[in-house]
Amino acid sequence: xxxxxxxTVTGATTLLxxxxxxxxxxxxxxASVTITPANGAADSRPDQPIVVKAAKGxxxxxxxxxxGGQVAGTFDKGHAQWTSSGMLxxxxxxxxxxxxxxxxxxxxxANSAFQTLTPKRTFGIADITPMPGETVGVGMPLIVKFSDPxxxxxxxxxxxRVTSSKPAEGAWRWYGNQEAxxxxxxxxxxxxxxxxxxxxxxxxxxxxxYGTKDYSRTxxxxxxxxxxxxxKEHQMTVTVNGRTAKTAPISAxxxxxxxxxxxxxxxxxxxxxxxxxxxSGWMGVxxxxxxxxxxxTVYQAVQIxxxxxxxxxxxxxxxSQGKENVSHGCVNAPPSFAKWFYDxxxxxxxxxxxxxDRELEPDNGYGYWQLSWSDWQKGSALH
Numbered sequence: 092x093x094x095x096x097x098x099t100v101t102g103a104t105t106l107l108x109x110x111x112x113x114x115x116x117x118x119x120x121x122a123s124v125t126i127t128p129a130n131g132a133a134d135s136r137p138d139q140p141i142v143v144k145a146a147k148g149x150x151x152x153x154x155x156x157x158x159g160g161q162v163a164g165t166f167d168k169g170h171a172q173w174t175s176s177g178m179l180x181x182x183x184x185x186x187x188x189x190x191x192x193x194x195x196x197x198x199x200x201a202n203s204a205f206q207t208l209t210p211k212r213t214f215g216i217a218d219i220t221p222m223p224g225e226t227v228g229v230g231m232p233l234i235v236k237f238s239d240p241x242x243x244x245x246x247x248x249x250x251x252r253v254t255s256s257k258p259a260e261g262a263w264r265w266y267g268n269q270e271a272x273x274x275x276x277x278x279x280x281x282x283x284x285x286x287x288x289x290x291x292x293x294x295x296x297x298x299x300x301y302g303t304k305d306y307s308r309t310x311x312x313x314x315x316x317x318x319x320x321x322x323k324e325h326q327m328t329v330t331v332n333g334r335t336a337k338t339a340p341i342s343a344x345x346x347x348x349x350x351x352x353x354x355x356x357x358x359x360x361x362x363x364x365x366x367x368x369x370x371s372g373w374m375g376v377x378x379x380x381x382x383x384x385x386x387x388t389v390y391q392a393v394q395i396x397x398x399x400x401x402x403x404x405x406x407x408x409x410x411s412q413g414k415e416n417v418s419h420g421c422v423n424a425p426p427s428f429a430k431w432f433y434d435x436x437x438x439x440x441x442x443x444x445x446x447x448d449r450e451l452e453p454d455n456g457y458g459y460w461q462l463s464w465s466d467w468q469k470g471s472a473l474h
Contacts, residue, residue, distance in 0.1 A: 124189050127143075141155055151170075159183070178250075178293025212300040215306075220234040223310075225311070225438070228315075233308075237271075239300065246295055248265075278441065286309045287306075292305050317443070318442045322445065323446035325341055345418060353421070361456050369399070370386045392404075404429035404433075
């Protein structure tokens, strides 16, 4: 004859146990199951996992469901504990069903139903660079701007993932509380796809602030375009996939003052525009009667820094190109070469400038390659 016994187990879970009279039923204690969050909880944190534990037994099936589907998880080696994977969704109801068996093979079943909290504030991603499907150069960074300040940077950085069809080592670096930039140790290999995902749902970005949405972006790495501007020799050399494609005479910044000196170091193309109006306003000169005032309409302008440096067509300085530096800091190029370079260029293409005493700042445009790999990693919340 069997008797049925009702037991209450920690986690506010009610269990129905079946035990038989006789020797086998009395020789093994019944398994117990604890579920966290507890049954009836209404304000569970979505960034805390669901944990199911068995005592005096081994867990069997663990099923967690919500309106969004089933929640995945993993068992420990002895099947004494199950832990959910990833974050839960805020303001969502979850049900848990778990079974455990004791050494005599008797089964215990436990259930729990709870709801995650409704956040006081939410955060997300305001902008991702590059654009969806954009073809970029081998030096292109991934730039993520958040809608609100992030203070739990470790939590958020763990939710950011970059994968590429040709694997590469990379790391995130934080600039303030609302921007994270991803750079690889070495340039991307050309001709591949890179995918960025941000699984921010349930991530606690700051006090009482949670993500409620996931994001993704796929880009294409195109040909390898690496150019070198030799300011002392007044020459620019462009390589495509490792082979020299073109060389041209150029004229760089005339120097004398730092503001007229082309920045030295590894630049990455930020964009291009034709035409673009360049004025002396960047150095505070706006009065047209000032001898230093200028306003020029420039064509085939490829931007390489946020301080106003471009590689552009300069028909007015052809006589100086290859001989002397006469610009205000830009790289002046012959019109035919400038058009070819403009058509070739993608964001993220590399332009190395050598031969000047003014170093490009790492936060000037896409000057991130100015930092060594070890220094770059220091800006990660996880290193």
